[in-house]
Amino acid sequence: AQSVAQPEDQVNVAEGNPLTVKCTYSVSGNPYLFWYVQYPNRGLQFLLKYITGDNLVKGSYGFEAEFNKSQTSFHLKKPSALVSDSALYFCAVRDTTMNRDDKIIFGKGTRLHILP
Amino acid sequence: GAVVSQHPSWVICKSGTSVKIECRSLDFQATTMFWYRQFPKQSLMLMATSNEGSKATYEQGVEKDKFLINHASLTLSTLTVTSAHPEDSSFYICSAPLVKGVNEKLFFGSGTQLSVL
Numbered sequence: 001a002q003s004v005a006q007p008e009d010q011v012n013v014a015e016g017n018p019l020t021v022k023c024t025y026s027v028s029g030n031p032y033l034f035w036y037v038q039y040p041n042r043g044l045q046f047l048l049k050y051i052t053g054d055n056l057v058k059g060s061y062g063f064e065a066e067f068n069k070s071q072t073s074f075h076l077k078k079p080s081a082l083v084s085d086s087a088l089y090f091c092a093v094r095d096t097t098m099n100r101d102d103k104i105i106f107g108k109g110t111r112l113h114i115l116p
Numbered sequence: 117g118a119v120v121s122q123h124p125s126w127v128i129c130k131s132g133t134s135v136k137i138e139c140r141s142l143d144f145q146a147t148t149m150f151w152y153r154q155f156p157k158q159s160l161m162l163m164a165t166s167n168e169g170s171k172a173t174y175e176q177g178v179e180k181d182k183f184l185i186n187h188a189s190l191t192l193s194t195l196t197v198t199s200a201h202p203e204d205s206s207f208y209i210c211s212a213p214l215v216k217g218v219n220e221k222l223f224f225g226s227g228t229q230l231s232v233l
Contacts (some may be wrong), residue, residue, distance in 0.1 A: 036224075045224070062170075105162070 002027045004093050006107035012114050013081045021076040023065075023091030023112045032094040033074040035065055037100075038109070039087045047089075050074060061085070081114045119143055120212050122225025129200055130233055137195045137228045139210030145190035146212035151183075154207040154227070166193040199230045 002028045013019040029053055035047040048059025055067040065076045076089060091107040119142040129135050135213040139149055147168045153161050164174045164185050173187035182204075193212075197204055211224040 002093055002105050003105040004091050004105055006091055006110045008110050009108075010111045010113065012113045013082070015083055016080055019041075019081045019085070019112065019114070021080050021091075021112060022070050022090050023074045023076065023107060025063060025070060025074060025091070025093045027093060031074075033065070033069060034092040035059065035074075035076050036092060036106075037061075037089045038090065039085045047076070052082055057086075076102075083114045083116055085115045118224045120210065120225045121211050122145075122228055124224060124228060126229040128231045128232070128233065132199055135197045135200055135230060137197075137208055137210070137230075138154050139193045139195070139212070141155045141191045141212045141223075144212075144214055146193075147190060147208055149187060149193040150195075151185065151195050152209045154209060163195075183213065197230065202232045205230055205232045209224070216227050 005024045007022055007024070009057045011019065011021055012023065019086050025033065029092075031050075033050040035049075037047050038043050039045070045060075047061070048057050050057045056064060057067065058064045063076060063078050065074050066072050067091055074091060076091070078085065088109045088111050090109050093105055118200055121140045121142050125137045127135055139151075141149075149166045151163045151166065153163050155161070162175050163183060164172045164176045166172045166185045166187040168187045168190055172187065173182050174183075182198055184198060185193065186196075187193040193210060195208065195210070207227050207229050210226040214223060
């Protein structure tokens with residue numbers, strides 16, 4: 001069965017420093033991978049996705065993620081963190097070999113704190 | 117961009133009563149909508165997939181008679197928690213894909229916090 005792991009409950013980064021939010025996955029076939037962000041009192045917002053092609057994916061708000069097949073990872077990164085990046089981040093995966101379409105599994109989320 | 121509206125944002129009810137949560141796609145048609153439940157410090161758990169004009173598909177372990185889903189139109193899906201109990205207290209979120217077939221971009225409602233006394 002497919003699964004997603006976000007090993008860190010919380011990540012603290014000083015403003016202006018690079019940030020990384022980790023995600024590893026397990027699927028039987030090829031994955032579709034996603035990152036979503038949840039701001040307080042708001043719904044989840046899509047950040048970026050990996051379907052195929054370049055391993056480095058660029059998304060919204062200056063975020064990017066690198067797909068690493070050998071390490072089954074899809075870490076979220078940003079070169080220079082902003083205080084406004086503080087939020088809850090979810091990694092998600094869809095196994096393309098699943099018979100049913102549109103089933104997506106989320107990680108438990110990582111809370112990102114950017115310190116002024 | 118696409119907007120999914122979820123109502124109510126929060127609800128408090130007595131044990132044994134039923135609660136209806138609405139999820140609307142405001143500027144696009146959604147033949148499919150997803151209902152999730154979020155536990156503290158845990159991931160969103162997919163409860164069911166609602167399909168316009170047909171029966172919902174429930175995930176394993178989710179009681180169909182407990183969580184009634186209706187997708188009556190291309191813009192509205194409802195989740196009714198029947199005979200709610202304190203253990204049903206949770207944060208419920210709906211989402212809808214803008215492109216059917218590949219949910220490469222999901223739009224989410226703002227969620228409903230349900231508290232059952």
